[in-house]
Amino acid sequence: MNKSAVLASFMALCVSGGNVLAQSKISDDVVRIGVLTDMSGQFSHESGEGSVTAVKMAVQDFGGKVLGKPIEVIVADHQNKPDVAATRAREWFDTRGVDMVTNLINSAVALSVVNVAREKNRIAIVNGSGSSRLTGDGCTPNSIHYAYDTYALATGTAKALIGQKLDSWYFLTADYAFGHSLEADAVQVVKAAGGNVVGSLRYPVDASDHSSFLLQAQASKAKVVAMAGSGKGFVNAMKAASEFGLTQGKQTIAGLLVWDTDIHALGLKEAQGLVLTTAFYWDRDDATRAWSKRFNEKMKRMPHMGDAGDYSSTMHYLKAVQAAGTDEAGAVMTKMREMPINDFFATNGHIRADGRMVHDMYVYKVKKPSESKYAWDYMTLLKTIPADQAFRPLAESKCPLVRK
Structure with missing residues (x-):
């Protein structure tokens, strides 16, 4: 084998090794997103199937994979009970390999789950709940309050x-x-x-x-x-x-x-x-109308700020995983804070030290x-x-x- 062939083989091996190394930074070879929401109770019209649909739309629009690994969405009904929500989140983090949990409508539920995410070093993104305590005395380094607050x-x-x-x-x-x-x-x-x-x-x-x-x-x-x-x-x-x-x-x-x-x-x-x-009205401008019509085709209703926030925050999370080269919570949170949010939901949005995503x-x-x-x-x-x-x-x- 001549020197050129040896060098080519060596470079190919390095690239292959680099790809394996990059891929190994995704835990369990899957990025898992858990939608923990109210599927059947009094807040189900403000979350539930709409939240699940919005998150799945984001995953589909992202391409279904990140860093070459599949993105999986799992769903559970927290029944508006903080203890049920905390138990499910802990189970997801411990045994299901969930990397990020989202929606979390009902403020008592959200305040409970963000602490589990901190304990397990995973990420919680809140779009359903509104309590400003989530970025006050209840803030954590692992949680983001995205769509709105009280x-x-x-x-x-x-x-x-x-x-x-x-x-x-x-x-x-x-x-x-x-x-x-x-x-x-x-x-x-x-x-x-x-x-x-x-x-x-x-x-x-x-x-x-x-x-x-x-x-x-x-x-x-x-x-x-x-x-x-x-x-x-x-x-x-x-x-x-x-x-x-x-x-x-x-x-x-x-x-x-x-x-x-x-x-x-x-x-x-x-x-x-x-x-x-x-935070959002479907008929505000051309961009909101375009996305909302796609959502309406699936849900047979127009989206509200929780739905739009679930989509936008999921896309921002996946972009951060891509930029960080890993799904490790600390690295992804750093990228999420560094990267501005510019989409139909927010213009020049950014995430502050307290976890508040700031936008108009x-x-x-x-x-x-x-x-x-x-x-x-x-x-x-x-x-x-x-x-x-x-x-x-x-x-x-x-x-x-x-x-x-």
Whole structure:
């Protein structure tokens, strides 16, 4: 064999060895993503099959492989029970080789699971839950809060309404971690802007009869009745508010977390006039419409911010694995923080030290039935909140990872 042939053989061996080395950096030769969500309970319309579909769309669009290894998606229903969610996440990390867990709707569930991810050195990306504690005292080096949080929702909606001289507020709050966080963040904004909180009432998260709560809110004569809840509870409360005439009277209803699916379930006749803050609306621009139409083909409904966040964050995660050359959590988290997010969901989004993905937020008003021109034409944009104003400043963060 001549020198050229020997050199060629040597180079081929080096390339082959390098490829084997690169491939060996993927644990179990598979990148596994676990969608831990509510598949059957009161938050299933805000997560569930929509979340699974969005994640699978991202995997398909990425090509189904990363670093030459297949990407697998597994799914479980956490039943809105933190202990069930933590047990399942631990099982996934210990025995199923799951590298990243996502969606995590229900704030108590999310706060529980992010700690399991930290313990097991895996990654948790939260799109379903909103509690700002996830980037506050509940932050971890292994978790990202991606789509929205209670601070952003409360800040956008409260400032918009107080700017209209709607400065007296009464809170109807779902009695669980998310509702408490949403109320606390909104109260802070209302008071800072010179508004007045005239009262509040906490209702059981699974309550079906809201009549007594709404009568108290109506009797308060507050200019704004703020609904600090989500899921079927919020929809039931809004239907009752319409029956009692709150939506047609002198009081303004503020939905502190309103999903597009909530508006669809209510119908514009009952939802009209609602002011809300969101991270995503399907009909915002050409890019949101293009992706949303693809999602609609699969789900037979338009996506909301949770769905869009699940897709965007999964794509960002896979790009980070590709860039890091491994699925090891620390290396991937470093790349996720380094790389900007530019897609239909966010422009120049970035992940801070506290795990907050910072991006623009939007204040919308729900249209009257006469204003809607086509299916899912539900909202009118009132204001865009720039990324640097939308989320709690790092200087105010209680996250121990943030240097003061």
